[in-house]
């Protein structure tokens with residue numbers, strides 16, 4: 001199950017208070033942003049801090065309304081959150097009083113229409129998908145950071161959203177856990193065919209996961225470039241794809257695009273929009 005997402009000339013402006021005069025003024029977070037995510041695609045988004053990555057994700061999730069432009073999912077305007085889309089945030093948003101299985105079941109309760117037995121079976125299935133079958137009865141405080149994030153992913157996938165929106169979901173994890181979860185996520189994406197939009201600060205993570213990498217520019221945020229990544233992900237399990245020359249070339253290309261943004265011109269722009 002998957003869905004296509006379209007952003008058409010999307011802009012988002014916030015009212016912010018000036019540092020010195022404390023006057024309210026408009027702050028253009030993103031401007032005239034066009035983006036098309038194909039059904040079943042894995043798109044990663046990188047960009048400097050504050051360029052509007054989370055803003056874009058919030059808009060696709062329907063958690064905010066754009067100031068201008070339009071967002072559509074399968075041709076229909078996005079007017080609010082929906083069960084066709086699921087968000088995984090950086091911080092683990094698990095219910096501490098529920099076990100791992102209980103947390104997944106919670107999402108299925110919200111979806112409705114399933115018996116207790118079906119919900120329990122669903123939780124088992126998705127915890128297995130993320131490699132946590134043996135930890136179903138543990139409470140969040142008894143799980144490691146990586147395990148908690150896997151429960152959050154299992155919970156998001158359990159109600160079979162067409163779109164999975166991930167906002168730096170592995171940002172708080174150590175490098176090894178992060179790499180393992182990246183590999184698991186690619187496997188899950190292949191098995192489920194879900195459309196994934198994944199935000200990250202980490203260029204290597206963006207290249208490893210994304211079929212395409214959208215590189216954002218800052219102030220106001222927009223899409224600077226979209227890079228098609230053609231890596232043999234099927235070989236990922238056996239070979240260290242991250243150590244290949246192709247991988248390094250993609251990494252360098254994106255690094256260079258991001259680097260350009262630190263030029264003095266960017267600072268001038270910052271003042272214009274401040």
Ligand SMILES: Nc1ncnc2c1ncn2[C@@H]1O[C@H](COP(=O)(O)OP(=O)(O)OP(=O)(O)O)[C@@H](O)[C@H]1O
Pocket residue numbers: 014015016027029047048049050051052053054055056201
């Ligand atoms: N509710 C809000 N009110 C005012 N300004 C906001 C609001 N939300 C975001 N912003 C501003 O909009 C810009 C984009 O924020 P956003 O969180 O989307 O950036 P980001 O690229 O996700 O940043 P980071 O990588 O640091 O998480 C920032 O300058 C931020 O301060």
